[in-house]
Amino acid sequence: MRRLIPLATIIVLASSCGLSSLNPFSKKEEPVYTPYIPVESQTPEKTNLKGVENVLFYMKKEFSPKEGEIVLNSYDGYIIDLGKKDGVSPGDTFVAEKSGAILKVKEVKNDYAIALPTIGKPIVGEKVQKYSFNKILYLDFTKEKGKKLYKELKEKLPYLHLSDYTEGEKFKKVFHLKYPADFKRKVPADKLTGYDGYFVVSSEGVEVFDGTKRLLKVFPWNGTPAASFTIGINAGYSVVANLKTHATSLFTANIDKSPQEEIVVSEEDKIEVFHPTPTGLSKVYTFKNPFPGTYLFHVSPLNINDSETNLIIVDGFDQESKTVFSGIFKVKNGKLVRVAESKLILSGFDTNGDGVNDAVFGQEVSDVPDQIFGKKVWKLKLSNGKLKKIEEVRVPPEFQVTSAQLFKNNGHMYFAYYDLDYFFDVAAGKTVIWRSPIQIGASPNCLYWYNEDSLVSYYITPKPVPIDIDGDGNEEVLFSQNKNVVPGILRNIYTFDGGRILLLYRNGDNFDWEEATNPIYNLGGIEGFDYLPDYDVFISIFTKASILKNPTSKLLFIKPKI
Secondary structure, eight states, rough: OOOOOOOOOOOOOOOOOOOOGOOOSOOOOOOOOOOOOOOOSSOOOOOOOTTTTHHHHHHHHHHHHHHEEEEEEEESOEEEEEOOOGTOOOOOOEEEEEOOEEEEEEEEESSEEEEEHHHSSOOOOOOOOEOOOOEEEEEEEHHHHHHHHHHHHHHHGGGGBBBHHHHHHHHHHHHTTSSTHHHHHHHOOOGGSSEEEEEEHHHHSSEEETTSSSSSEOOOOOOOSSSSOOOOTTTTTEEEEEOOOSSEEEEEOSSSSSSSSSEEEEETEEEEEEEEETTTTEEEEEEESTTTTTTTEEEEEOTOOOOOOOOOEEEEEEEEEEEEEEEEEEEEETEEEOOOOOEEEEEESSSSSSSSOOEEEEEEEEEEEEOOEEEEEEEEEEETTTEEEEEEOOOTTTGGGEEEEEEETTTEEEEEOOOOOOEEEEEEEEEEEEEEEEEEOSSSEEEEEETTTTEEEOOOOOEEEEEOSSSSSSSSEEEEEEEOOOOOOOOOOOHHHHHEEEEEEEEETTEEEESOOOOBBBEEEEEEEEETTTTTTEEEEEEOSSSOOOOOOOOEEEEEOO
């Protein structure tokens, strides 16, 4: 029987990686001009449009130029027959049709506005137009959707004055912007020069900011415009779903052709898929167990050939025979379709440091009675519906594909993984170069089988998540730690009294760690997590496990500390 070591009491980590530069906006920035104010209106009409067409429809309604007329030259200024009811605000600029004069609004009433000329001499009776922005920087964090929208906006809404697409790409490189949330977090307001508007395009939709980084409105790919994508979280986390079953693993990625990324959650006997929303989750799919009778203990995304959608790796375990059933699946017409299957334990790996699982590794099932992960690991190739071994991978001792990931730092690829004694390790090939000073702990995700008359319990730790958190081109690693509350005498039974997400980072010639979230107590232990960059939150499985009751899981949004 496998010997389990009880988890040490969680200690307070004093280490700090000096990532305070992630939030450089400690001072309140004062606006240097009156920003654009979105049109105030009733709840927008809903459409059946989706994706680019949906955003285009609502942006046209929001940003179409307001056309009015100069009706009087008064002592106070020129009177324009557009007012608050038309969305006019102090500071707005109007261009006169005939004279070419430019007028700036100094005062607004409900039905009219008073403006003074800044260039030229307006003529009473001529038409004027109000423009929302003088120049907009387009920051695209998607693949094809953002490019398609840009092309449509340039053609059909030329009055938005979008900058060239390449300007946004250069801006992202200068400020090391990898995720949509980086625009708000990493770019100092005093560096926002040359533009009075910013479109930040993500898998959720388009966020519109003014020149002072104030969020004006968001245009989701599906649905009506909203005030924000922001998720309200109290006390560090919010429970967004009570699954009432045992969830074991999760990831976030786009698995179908919808504009949004999905949250894919494996439960003991099914797979559920959700979309994140500012108020919680909306369920998209429920898939039956593709390996009936097995315990689904792991799911992982796989993206081959830079596809727009991800495949899904699923691992199931048969307790009676101590056999693993694994496969690669795709979502087609709302159904889970098998692409390939294997008797190896499968997982996706990021082999080039871009944050995308571009390769699948397979690990043999051990023939040792009280172990599940064997010593041999192969890189596999998916070809014509079959998985073929193409090379054996040099892995460190006690390696488990479902609890390990590759990450790139200082030009080198490393393995980050949990070993069999629940320490967290970093290895270069087979050589371990760093180990956590304390045990990180198991998770409630447990496989059971019988070895003769003895019950073997084997705890599967969550897969680490590589992330370039500070935009310097080097990846850090997110991993989780759980607190065990069972006395040492019960060495083979774990219950959990809280967990947290930690960040592994480079510190000189070595590695170190710090908290990425505050500890969360009394909910159980973390079984899986991922980062939602569009919302700047973590999504996590928290499972309550005890000796007397079956495990039950909740999904949480957790606020990052970093």
